[in-house]
Structures are given as C-alpha cells and as structure tokens.
Amino acid sequence: MSKTLFDKVWDSHVVRKIEGGPDVFFIDRHLIHEVTSPVAFLGLKSRGLSVLYPERTFATADHNTPTINQHLPVADPLSANQLKQLEENANEFGIRHWGLGHQKNGIVHVVGPENGITLPGATIVCGDSHTSTHGAFGAIAFGIGTSEVEMVLTSQCIMQPKPKKMRINITGSLGKGVTPKDVALFIISKLTTSGATGYFVEYAGEVFEKMSMEGRMTVCNLSIEMGARGGMIAPDETTFNYIAGREFTPKGEAWDKAMEYWKTLKTDADAVFDMEYTFDGSSIEPMITYGTNPGMGMGISKAIPTAEEVEGGKATYEKSLGYMGFHEGEAMIGKPVDYVFVGSCTNGRIEDFRAFASLVKGRKKADNVVAWLVPGSHIVEAQIKEEGILDILTEAGFELRQPGCSACLAMNDDKVPAGKYAVSTSNRNFEGRQGPGARTMLASPLVAAAAAVTGVVTDPRTLIEEETLELA
Amino acid sequence: MAYDKFTILTSTAVPLPIENVDTDQIIPARFLKATKREGFGDNLFRDWRYNSDNTPKADFVLNDPTYKGKILVGGKNFGSGSSREHAAWAVYDYGFRAVVSSFFADIFKGNCLNIGVLPVQVSPEFLQKIFDAVYADPNTELEINLPEQTITLLATGEKESFDINSYKKDNMQNGFDDIDYLQNIKGEIQEFATQRPF
Numbered sequence A: 001m002s003k004t005l006f007d008k009v010w011d012s013h014v015v016r017k018i019e020g021g022p023d024v025f026f027i028d029r030h031l032i033h034e035v036t037s038p039v040a041f042l043g044l045k046s047r048g049l050s051v052l053y054p055e056r057t058f059a060t061a062d063h064n065t066p067t068i069n070q071h072l073p074v075a076d077p078l079s080a081n082q083l084k085q086l087e088e089n090a091n092e093f094g095i096r097h098w099g100l101g102h103q104k105n106g107i108v109h110v111v112g113p114e115n116g117i118t119l120p121g122a123t124i125v126c127g128d129s130h131t132s133t134h135g136a137f138g139a140i141a142f143g144i145g146t147s148e149v150e151m152v153l154t155s156q157c158i159m160q161p162k163p164k165k166m167r168i169n170i171t172g173s174l175g176k177g178v179t180p181k182d183v184a185l186f187i188i189s190k191l192t193t194s195g196a197t198g199y200f201v202e203y204a205g206e207v208f209e210k211m212s213m214e215g216r217m218t219v220c221n222l223s224i225e226m227g228a229r230g231g232m233i234a235p236d237e238t239t240f241n242y243i244a245g246r247e248f249t250p251k252g253e254a255w256d257k258a259m260e261y262w263k264t265l266k267t268d269a270d271a272v273f274d275m276e277y278t279f280d281g282s283s284i285e286p287m288i289t290y291g292t293n294p295g296m297g298m299g300i301s302k303a304i305p306t307a308e309e310v311e312g313g314k315a316t317y318e319k320s321l322g323y324m325g326f327h328e329g330e331a332m333i334g335k336p337v338d339y340v341f342v343g344s345c346t347n348g349r350i351e352d353f354r355a356f357a358s359l360v361k362g363r364k365k366a367d368n369v370v371a372w373l374v375p376g377s378h379i380v381e382a383q384i385k386e387e388g389i390l391d392i393l394t395e396a397g398f399e400l401r402q403p404g405c406s407a408c409l410a411m412n413d414d415k416v417p418a419g420k421y422a423v424s425t426s427n428r429n430f431e432g433r434q435g436p437g438a439r440t441m442l443a444s445p446l447v448a449a450a451a452a453v454t455g456v457v458t459d460p461r462t463l464i465e466e467e468t469l470e471l472a
Numbered sequence B: 001m002a003y004d005k006f007t008i009l010t011s012t013a014v015p016l017p018i019e020n021v022d023t024d025q026i027i028p029a030r031f032l033k034a035t036k037r038e039g040f041g042d043n044l045f046r047d048w049r050y051n052s053d054n055t056p057k058a059d060f061v062l063n064d065p066t067y068k069g070k071i072l073v074g075g076k077n078f079g080s081g082s083s084r085e086h087a088a089w090a091v092y093d094y095g096f097r098a099v100v101s102s103f104f105a106d107i108f109k110g111n112c113l114n115i116g117v118l119p120v121q122v123s124p125e126f127l128q129k130i131f132d133a134v135y136a137d138p139n140t141e142l143e144i145n146l147p148e149q150t151i152t153l154l155a156t157g158e159k160e161s162f163d164i165n166s167y168k169k170d171n172m173q174n175g176f177d178d179i180d181y182l183q184n185i186k187g188e189i190q191e192f193a194t195q196r197p198f
C-alpha cells in the first residue's frame, strides 16, 4: 500500500498496537531540560525504576538560564535549584548533560540538530512543544508532557494514537524580504491555532525544496501553533549535507547504510492524506501578528481585520485586541515598538542573525528600542563572532547576550514590562508570555531588524537594498 | 504516577467561556520553577485571577463564590500552546477532576488523561447548553459517567455521549497509568530496540 513519509517513519517505530488504544511507540532520541524533567525523575525514583537507555537521552539547560553573566552563580534560588537537579539527575542516571557554560549548551531544539542528534527517519521527543522543529530533517518529532518524559526514561516508549495526516504545499517562490518565518505565520493565519489539531503535517512543494535547513526548522517549529503535533519535510541533499560529519550522526559504513534508508523517506506518489492545502508562495508578504495567539497574523502592509472577518467568537477577539491596545481596521505599520527580541528555537540560528545583520548594517538602533539579541546556542554565538556579524551589530549599537530561551517564555529575568510592545522572532504572543502584561508581535528577523532601527513597525522591504536580499 | 480512580463524577461546574485558552494562561511560565508536582493550583490562571499586586480580580470566575465544583467548562480549543504538564497539574491541584470543552488541544488532553483529569469533549451546541444552564442556575449539577461515556445536565436530563479510547478509559477507571503497562512489556521493547539503526 502506498505510504506517506509520516506513515513510513511512524510504522517502523510501533512496538505493539493496542486494540482500541494507542500504539506503543519507540523513541530513538530524547531531549530533556531543567523545567519539565525534575518531576519525571522524582517519579522514577519513587517507583524505584531506572533509565533504560541513558545514551538515548540528552540533557541541556536552557529554559531558565540567565543570558548575561553565565559564569556567575545563578541568582534566583528556584532557577538554580532546577539547574542543579538536572545536573544531579543526569549524573545519577548516566545521561549526557550540557549544562550552563558547557560549550555545547544552548536551546534544546538548536543543539539537537547542531550536534547530529536529529536524524531523518528518527523519532525524537522532548518535554517542550516546539520539538516539532526536528521534523525539518524528516524525523517524527513532537512535544510530550512530564508523565511521558518519565515513560521514555524508563522504557524508551510512549503510548500514542497515530495522528491523522495533512499535507501543506507551497508552490512557486517567495518574494523579496519574505522568509521562512513569514511562510509559517502565513500558514497559521490561514489554518488558525486549532486548524491542524489531531494531524501531523508534511510540508511539500517548491518553496520548501528550495529552503535551507534552518528555514525548514523555523517552519516545522511553528507546526504546533496551528495545533499540529508536528510537521515534517522529506529529507533531500540539503538535509544530508547539513547532517554529514556532525558529532552524533552515523559514520563510515553506518552512514552509507543510513543513506540507503533515508533515500526511501518520501511520500509515495499515490499516497493519500486526510487533509491537504495548497498555497501560492508568491502571495505571501512579510507577516506580523496583531493579537494574542499565533493565528492572529497578517501581511504587514494590511489592516487589522474586523471581528466579522475572523473565525471564532467576537468576545474572545475583542479581549485579545483589548489586551494589545489595538483596534479593528488599524494599520500595523507605524505602531510603536519598545522591545525587539531576536532569538528562541524558532529564529535563534545563524541565518537569523545574518538576516538581522544584513538589514541593520550601516544603520543605528533606534533610541526608544531595547534590543535583546540572544543566540540559540554557544555554537551559534561563536559563528556570530567568527563571521564578523558581531562587529556589524556592535557598530549599529546592539549587544549580544548569551544563549538560552530568554524572552521566548520569560522564565528568567528577560521579561518585557507590562504594557510594552515587543517585536519578537519567537513563537508565542499569548497574554503574558514575554512577561506579565507584555504585548508581543511575532515576526521574522528582518521585520525585527526593521523595527529595531526605525523604532516602529516597518515593512522591511522598504529598507532592503538589492544586494542585501541574498543574505536574507 | 498512579492516580485516583474515576467512574462517575457529579458536581456543579465553573464556567470559563473563553476560546483558545492556552497553557500559558492556565499556568504562567514564571511558576514553572518548582520541582514537585503539587501546589500549582494556587497559581492556576494566575494572571486572570490576580492583579499585579496579588489582590484577586473580582470579575474572574474563580474569585466568584457563586461558581464552584469539580468540573471546569471551557471554550473551544482549550489547552493550546505549551506542552507543560504543569497546566494539567494546576487544574487537578485546584480541585478539578474533569474539563469540558467543545475542542481540546492534543497535548493538554493527553496530559490530563495521564494524570487522572478527564477531558470531556462535547458538541458546540451542548457546550452552549451547559454554559446557559450554569449561568441560569449556578447550583445546577452535571453528571459525568465514564463507564457509560455520557455527560448529563441533571436538571433537565439532557445528555450527550463522549469519546475516549478503551485503553485510556480502562486506565482511568482503575487508576493505572502507562508506566505500569510499559513495565510489563519491557522485554518486547528491548527486543525491538536491538533492531533500531540509530
């Protein structure tokens, strides 16, 4: 029977099917961090269980870490305790641990791919919903709860019903200043935050074929924001070139064998999806969100829709606009901006900083803007320095912070104050996500750069000169 | 962790007719620093429930003594966003044993089932009926019958059935969890693992 890419990977990981219930689903690689793992370890210990395959789990500290002065002890005692527990649990159970200050430390979904932990055809889970990022490699990757973290630790399996299948095709090519982030925000604005609930998405079509690995990661990362458990893209030469030679990728004969398998990871021509959408890539413009969920996005040159134009209840819509201090029918361009955040597992990789730098180069940071530029990992941080990007940023009046999740969820001190407006390259504009009362507008690194240098929401296309386009 | 058995729950309900309630609202990230699962109920819906000076917001339903009970009734797409199981823990720790909505986000729904909170998905029409009934009479009771998979407005007898897979249903009725199951098939899993290329 013809199969989709998703079927091929899923079916090869089913240990056992339960009649009228979920599949017992094998997990190849498991990522853990300090926030969603402590209770799982507590559970293990209270039941007297061990970790079945410690070499299949990787620990990094990211959610709760400071992004300045990482060499100093962590000031907040609760955060320090979580970091300490992660380290102790990792040591006790023989799990590889990249703690604060380790040269491989960084955001869990940045370090996984960077070190070759993420592979095509693998299953990857983590107690973080943006685990969907790793689907960019043709892996099945999704976020799990802490009870499931405990299951994976002790049995390398979770119990999951197989999701339905959706394919999203984007044809043609993208216009000037339009980035993978815009593609993702565009899709979510069309499907809404619950439009893909119950589905696993495959992204296909020319736009994704031409996209870099990092761009694909940005798109797959945001799959969860339309309710999908995950999203994936069939592996191709771009994928193989990216993973070759990384620390945890197979080597020598094992690589050749893996390649043989990986080349079979495509959706068969006549395979059927439960749902399919097709959009024209050239119709997408730089996007920005105006509300309090990622589905509330719009082309940056457009006006904020009226309640009648959107799905869902009027009361919920009004509550959302009220929180943002916006009104129906207003333009987004020209809205004041107080903070700019570039980072997170969505847009905290080297290409994101290259894009940001391409636009701020030769310009100056606006005085009214506080900018937090937070690399996704130490490896990204090192690249930023090696490539001379740091010099461009410094020249334009920006500072670089140290890696971590930072203002993406504002668990550390990087909180946007109440009522202030932030243009953020992260993934969630929920009420209070970036700090109590903070007002978030999600956008690409280019839109963030345009806001950072002008101090207001600005269409980056008006600032882009022809030669900087390629960098973006 | 094994949890309380769930069979029939009869209770008044707390209405929260907001759509797309995300897990950042259920439990904001700054309260995720604890390393135990108890105690999150105090901060359930923290920023909707309290002002920044920690005084209760009078107009939020959890601060309104009119509405109480073990059933939380939410708007469409309840529990979207972050995978934090802390959201389900907070709902449980506050005292809810079931959440009713016309649509749940996947991960939240799974997390609830894993810790013994029953997610009950009803039609949008029935959801509206529940809201109307609770607003008309806050003492109105709902009965959630897991063995029969029904939810009933006791005052009128109007009922609807809901879905749950038989494996999870069995777990909830008996207070088992997935780890019990997985421990029993460890040999099969280890055999499977030897076949994995990476």
Ligand code: SF4
Binding pocket: A062, A063, A107, A108, A109, A128, A129, A130, A344, A345, A346, A404, A405, A408, A409, A426, A427
């Ligand atoms: S950057 Fe944000 S979304 Fe990504 S792992 Fe960290 S908290 Fe989660």
